[in-house]
Amino acid sequence: MRAAERQPSAPLTTLRAVRTVRFAVLVAAPTAPLAVRAVRLAVFVATINNFTWNRLWTWHDRREHVRTPVMLQFAQYGVACWLGILLQFVITKLLVGHVHYLVANVVAIVIASVANFVVNDNWTFGRLRLLLRRARQHAHAHDKAADPPRD
Numbered sequence: 001m002r003a004a005e006r007q008p009s010a011p012l013t014t015l016r017a018v019r020t021v022r023f024a025v026l027v028a029a030p031t032a033p034l035a036v037r038a039v040r041l042a043v044f045v046a047t048i049n050n051f052t053w054n055r056l057w058t059w060h061d062r063r064e065h066v067r068t069p070v071m072l073q074f075a076q077y078g079v080a081c082w083l084g085i086l087l088q089f090v091i092t093k094l095l096v097g098h099v100h101y102l103v104a105n106v107v108a109i110v111i112a113s114v115a116n117f118v119v120n121d122n123w124t125f126g127r128l129r130l131l132l133r134r135a136r137q138h139a140h141a142h143d144k145a146a147d148p149p150r151d
Helices: 010-028 032-058 070-095 101-124 127-146
Strands: none
16 A cells, blocks of 8 residues: 555544644634633633632642742742643653553643642742741750750
């Protein structure tokens, strides 16, 4: 069978279909600007929703110990999310040549999710600052206990 007669692989066909739909929605459709704004708004609202629930539920115990302004935390959260998206994309691209594309994507999602949690835990919601503060307080208390009183 010649190369021109072979059927394209499923991932390639899917990729072509996604590109065609994306072109139709974002470029060819007369309402493309509206569609683009809707996607941007949806991503923004989802990010605010996720940040709010993470702040209120996942890391609620940090609010009394870490005094980072909410807007700075939200900016850090956004950066962490975009780094997670970039990491997922890169890992998927690296793995797709070695394993099925769905397996590559699942592995990338798991790794990026864990990395996203670690970055948000340590940077956005202050675990690292909290641990450093506790270590300094412990060292200070230890130094005070070790020094004999001077008369």
